[in-house]
Amino acid sequence: MKLNAAYGQLPPAFFFTEIGARVAAYRADHPHEKLLRLGVGDVTGPLSPVVIEALRRAVGEQSRAETFHGYLPETGTDFMKAAVVSYYGRRGVALSPEEIFISSGAADDLGAIGNLFSTDSRVLVAEPAYPAYVDTSRMAGRRVLPLLGTRENGFLPLPGDDLDGDLIYLCSPNNPTGTAYTRLQLQRWVDWANERQAVIVFDAAYEAFVQDGDVPHSIYELPGAETCTVEICSLSKTAGFTGMRLGYTVVPQALTREGCSLHDMWTQDRTTRTNGVSYVIQRAGEAALSPAGLRYNREAIAVYQENGRILADALTKAGLWFTGGRNAPYLWLPCPEGMTGWAFFERLLREAQIVVTPGEGFDAGGAGHVRLSCFGSREDTAEAARRLRTVF
């Protein structure tokens, strides 16, 4: 019996537990202070009325033998795939339903997409990053080469002529830095991948937050992306579905390597490793991507976008350099005076009763930074902005 030795080499997943413990300890000592939570990467809900109505209808169908749904296609129902096709069509991206794979959320597909590649593939990860890209790669025994976001490159690393790798994870708009590649910048990655026969895994989970016209929502808005990119997305932030679990992955039929169709390989992977997503959740997703659902989502997101403006304004007035707050629900800033993210976390907690996320939770290049999130209420965010300006 030999276990997968890579697991033992990963750091324990204590990060958010540690934040929770520190916050709880502070709260126990200061029971009357109001804490403002800018650390959370979660939506506050509720779901839109049109989604609730679709859920109720689907539950009703499951209550009667004549309308009951058992096993569904592993890669998604026709109606949910059609909803995603239409969602992409609004931005001029023409996908076929077969190219869309409905999932229980982006995390699940990010956890499995690496299966398609040889374990000796060289994996590039634009960092700091959501830890799953690096962790799942290491769990499979793959070598990870960090591609560092820095203040100099505006936390948007780009490929140089000498950059080499087989697989690259890009997240734009970015968690945790809040940055987003423009069309011109992202085109450089597409061209690089096509030239090198590399594959881009593009995490588009925050696409619904894009406000600037020169920032693409989907990488498929760019010519050539269909021959080099797998795009993974989620309704978590688009439609407040973090607790509902629904996402999708696009693997274009034009994406081939070494004479093999990655689309066919992913079909094989999904039909073998999963039995698809709940009927009622897929009906909820269809409703979330309907015109009425999208209108509601836009209004919900506008609240978070306004929070981003409020926080960005406060940091600007305090004379601080930061990224994000415009095309993504996060702001990212270097800690003052060379502090670690954890030290600055403690300072903001003690001096301003604000909870942020230390950059140390986002792999290479994250240390010495903190992430602020825009998912709080308007009132709490405005109060946090006031307190931030008193700290600086």
Next chain:
Amino acid sequence: MKLNAAYGQLPPAFFFTEIGARVAAYRADHPHEKLLRLGVGDVTGPLSPVVIEALRRAVGEQSRAETFHGYLPETGTDFMKAAVVSYYGRRGVALSPEEIFISSGAADDLGAIGNLFSTDSRVLVAEPAYPAYVDTSRMAGRRVLPLLGTRENGFLPLPGDDLDGDLIYLCSPNNPTGTAYTRLQLQRWVDWANERQAVIVFDAAYEAFVQDGDVPHSIYELPGAETCTVEICSLSKTAGFTGMRLGYTVVPQALTREGCSLHDMWTQDRTTRTNGVSYVIQRAGEAALSPAGLRYNREAIAVYQENGRILADALTKAGLWFTGGRNAPYLWLPCPEGMTGWAFFERLLREAQIVVTPGEGFDAGGAGHVRLSCFGSREDTAEAARRLRTVF
């Protein structure tokens, strides 16, 4: 760029598509004949009233900000884990909530559990079998050694002294053969695994169909199983959840190999590769395992069990040797006169208008057999039994 070469070596997943195409062709030529479907491995529903009520309540919670649920623990909510703890407690199996990992169904966990083991582990699979055990092992580059079920061993292979392997997949009650290990038989596997430091992956998806007192529902009813077994189960057949997608995996804290805790490794795997299961679906699962839910499930399963008796009776009266129909919703029989499963499938379709599943879909040892399922209506099953007796 190197892809995972194992994918290209798997047979294309055409099996159920091929059955569908043959049935559609027959139906087009014989539009007025009534087809009886004994090929399906799916429930006919509907969900129980107590589950529907729980779903409606959970949907209502998601419609209001004060009761809205966003991200949940990756390994399952406390309430759903408590429901599973209590479900096992009824049979005298004491699990702790931490040992239970809630999933989107057994297929998803079967697709990922192999991650914990080295790619050069030797995998034994008791066959014929649900194809995912072999396919996911091959996709990871592992060597698969089939352990054949035969008429001689009653399709219940047992370990001999010379049997060697690191990982073994067992499914009891079994899909497709309908057989089930007794306590004494299964204890031999537990003892073998503990002696060799092997690990059993025990698929208990059909446990709710067990009728015989000497057949365990869970492998943890046997002493020593907690130090050698991961048990994977599903509410698909227990509570008619095939279209709802909910299951769970038990990884005992006592299960260690090479000084590592498999429980800790699986926790790390799940928290990295998934963000858990939908809140509303977990509330449905909690209701399905409540006393009222379990009463309803038992009645639904009693219908399928009676179908099993009807089919078993017909085959017995026709003088045919077969397995199953008692502790699982399947019957398995060798085809007459050395026919292939596909040839016998065609004969039953043409002579009796009965759709069965050719054994060729269940890997090694499946060829030359067919599987009959008990998931039809009482009337269709009784009519199928009559037609079977005229064929033989």
